[in-house]
Amino acid sequence: MRTRNASGVALLACLAFAATPASAAPRCEELAASVPLGEDLQSINAVLVPAAGANAAYCRVDLKSLREINIRVGLPLSAADGGTGGAHGAWNGKLRNLGGGGTVGTVGQVTAATNTGHVGSSTDGGHNNAVCAANGHPNCAPGGYGFVLDANNNLIWSQLEDFAYVSVIEQVRWAGRLAELYYGSKHSRNYWDGCSTGGRQGMEMAQRYGELFDGILAGVPAMNFSRFVTGSLWIGTILNESFGPAGLANAKITAANTAAVAACDAQDGIADGIVEEPRRCTFSAHALRCTGAPGEPSTCLSLQEADAIDRVWDGARNRAGERLWGGPTRGTAWTTLAAGSGGALNQPASIPFAHIRAVVEEDPTWSHANLTTSNFDVQFQKADIKEARVGADNVNLDKLRSRGGKLLTWHGANDTLILPYGSWEYWGRLFDRYGGPAGTQDFFRAFSFPGVGHCGGGAAPQPPNLFEVLVNWVENGVAPDYLVGTQSLGASRTRKICKYPDQAVYDGSGSTDDHNSFSCVVNSQVPADLAAYMQSAARFRQAGSAVPIGTRIDWQLEVLAGVPYGGDYAEQLSGVRDKVLSGNTKAACGQLQGYLNHVSAEAGKEVETLLADSMLGVGGSIQDDLGCRQKPR
Numbered sequence: 209m210r211t212r213n214a215s216g217v218a219l220l221a222c223l224a225f226a227a228t229p230a231s232a233a234p235r236c237e238e239l240a241a242s243v244p245l246g247e248d249l250q251s252i253n254a255v256l257v258p259a260a261g262a263n264a265a266y267c268r269v270d271l272k273s274l275r276e277i278n279i280r281v282g283l284p285l286s287a288a289d290g291g292t293g294g295a296h297g298a299w300n301g302k303l304r305n306l307g308g309g310g311t312v313g314t315v316g317q318v319t320a321a322t323n324t325g326h327v328g329s330s331t332d333g334g335h336n337n338a339v340c341a342a343n344g345h346p347n348c349a350p351g352g353y354g355f356v357l358d359a360n361n362n363l364i365w366s367q368l369e370d371f372a373y374v375s376v377i378e379q380v381r382w383a384g385r386l387a388e389l390y391y392g393s394k395h396s397r398n399y400w401d402g403c404s405t406g407g408r409q410g411m412e413m414a415q416r417y418g419e420l421f422d423g424i425l426a427g428v429p430a431m432n433f434s435r436f437v438t439g440s441l442w443i444g445t446i447l448n449e450s451f452g453p454a455g456l457a458n459a460k461i462t463a464a465n466t467a468a469v470a471a472c473d474a475q476d477g478i479a480d481g482i483v484e485e486p487r488r489c490t491f492s493a494h495a496l497r498c499t500g501a502p503g504e505p506s507t508c509l510s511l512q513e514a515d516a517i518d519r520v521w522d523g524a525r526n527r528a529g530e531r532l533w534g535g536p537t538r539g540t541a542w543t544t545l546a547a548g549s550g551g552a553l554n555q556p557a558s559i560p561f562a563h564i565r566a567v568v569e570e571d572p573t574w575s576h577a578n579l580t581t582s583n584f585d586v587q588f589q590k591a592d593i594k595e596a597r598v599g600a601d602n603v604n605l606d607k608l609r610s611r612g613g614k615l616l617t618w619h620g621a622n623d624t625l626i627l628p629y630g631s632w633e634y635w636g637r638l639f640d641r642y643g644g645p646a647g648t649q650d651f652f653r654a655f656s657f658p659g660v661g662h663c664g665g666g667a668a669p670q671p672p673n674l675f676e677v678l679v680n681w682v683e684n685g686v687a688p689d690y691l692v693g694t695q696s697l698g699a700s701r702t703r704k705i706c707k708y709p710d711q712a713v714y715d716g717s718g719s720t721d722d723h724n725s726f727s728c729v730v731n732s733q734v735p736a737d738l739a740a741y742m743q744s745a746a747r748f749r750q751a752g753s754a755v756p757i758g759t760r761i762d763w764q765l766e767v768l769a770g771v772p773y774g775g776d777y778a779e780q781l782s783g784v785r786d787k788v789l790s791g792n793t794k795a796a797c798g799q800l801q802g803y804l805n806h807v808s809a810e811a812g813k814e815v816e817t818l819l820a821d822s823m824l825g826v827g828g829s830i831q832d833d834l835g836c837r838q839k840p841r
């Protein structure tokens with residue numbers, strides 16, 4: 209292990225001269241000494257891991273890059289190390305960068321990549337759970353967010369940014385650098401492969417660094433970070449407000465979900481236990497109201513219970529009744545997003561709760577009990593303003609498209625952790641940007657899997673090997689119009705899952721358990737009823753006028769205080785605030801316009817592009833509220 213020491217600068221100079229010439233590629237054991245330590249490499253260790261069990265031998269490099277970003281790169285053995293069978297030793301010439309899960313916090317295994325001849329890579333997301341715990345923070349465990357807070361409970365923006373994307377692009381860059389050094393040859397393909405947090409990381413790569421990738425598999429992305437986390441808290445909020453500490457028996461929730469699936473199953477024409485499009489299922493829990501009849505089930509519902517279940521299914525709404533976010537689809541268990549005791553649920557589960565507490569409120573004592581259906585919209589807006597730039601929900605994929613790269617994504621329609629609403633919402637906005645689904649099909653394909661849970665699972669046909677599908681698209685030009693899902697039912701059930709928003713339709717003959725009996729009907733746009741379902745409150749003003757302009761500006765100023773380049777913007781925005789508070793609307797509008805021009809110009813230089821998203825959004829909503837936009841746009 210080599211590490212950077214106090215005289216790092218002098219060491220760096222010596223090592224640069226000592227670097228192995230490119231003509232003689234270093235063996236694994238020489239690899240660490242071949243890379244100069246510097247600002248983006250604090251330590252590096254390389255070890256040849258012999259073949260063991262199902263795992264092929266590979267060269268494992270563990271390094272620490274910027275700040276607390278730890279990265280692992282696995283390299284199939286080079287010819288010099290005895291590797292055979294690939295384009296360079298055992299290497300197929302390709303990078304397969306692997307995504308993490310939850311809040312990460314440890315580097316992941318890379319053998320899934322090295323075993324198939326790829327250079328594999330992973331990162332801990334820029335924080336180590338053990339370091340977090342040593343700093344005395346609560347919620348350091350996987351799924352906790354203690355790592356973003358300093359000792360005074362102030363948000364460490366760099367930690368959040370590292371988690372969002374910096375660690376990820378460092379991971380990808382190091383995979384490429386080390387491959388070139390070890391094999392003496394550049395990679396021929398660059399792939400991303402992840403699900404959940406790994407899917408979000410893939411979306412970040414597509415949006416920010418699309419020019420670097422041939423193919424990105426972003427499964428079930430935890431994107432829309434600034435909105436979906438708060439949206440998830442709706443379940444716990446309804447339960448707490450309706451039932452307090454007693455909660456609602458999970459047996460009743462399960463019974464309601466079971467009844468909903470039974471009621472909606474045949475809507476799609478096939479009674480198979482699967483609701484093809486849960487947004488079209490409008491089953492009300494009031495069907496399960498207790499009647500007092502003898503022998504009725506103990507899971508029958510009171511008026512209040514039925515109301516609560518319907519409101520959870522419906523999803524978060526603001527006080528004006530506009531949808532903020534979707535709920536868990538009917539048929540989806542709530543036990544991943546809500547928690548409780550004694551078989552009842554009454555509060556949000558730990559991951560979204562920890563997120564709001566640490567990242568948004570910067571207060572480890574903040575309680576979910578502060579949230580009600582009456583102030584939920586304020587919380588939703590606050591998180592969005594604060595975190596928009598790490599939201600991973602930018603629909604500008606021009607970099608990926610221009611390069612000819614491909615983005616393959618999917619979501620289980622019964623996801624228990626990351627509500628599928630976020631993917632449907634993003635796909636719809638992407639179609640809007642690129643002139644409808646047809647305008648996206650050469651670089652983007654998305655699949656909504658009915659009945660499937662979080663990154664798989666559920667009593668429904670499961671996705672095939674999607675990485676293989678992606679590679680076949682990138683390297684052989686086979687763009688997937690549909691995927692074949694498989695469910696084991698003793699005999700196997702296969703089903704066509706058509707690319708979104710196309711629809712699988714039964715041909716009218718043949719087994720409904722055979723995908724060959726189905727055809728995909730191409731939809732040139734998202735069907736009107738589903739588009740209507742996705743209608744939501746205007747972003748950054750979801751609470752309407754409930755949050756005073758001054759408060760919204762204050763939230764944005766807090767963001768600006770924590771980022772590079774923030775000072776200039778903050779000065780201008782403070783000026784707007786002063787003029788608003790003094791009632792000088794005309795002058796406020798003028799200064800706000802100057803501020804927005806400034807942001808637009810900087811965004812054009814791609815400086816902090818996604819920060820600009822929230823700054824422009826907040827500014828735009830304030831323009832509307834102040835009536836600044838008098839001329840038609």
Ligand SMILES: [Ca+2]
Binds near residue numbers: 472474481482484
């Ligand atoms: Ca069905």
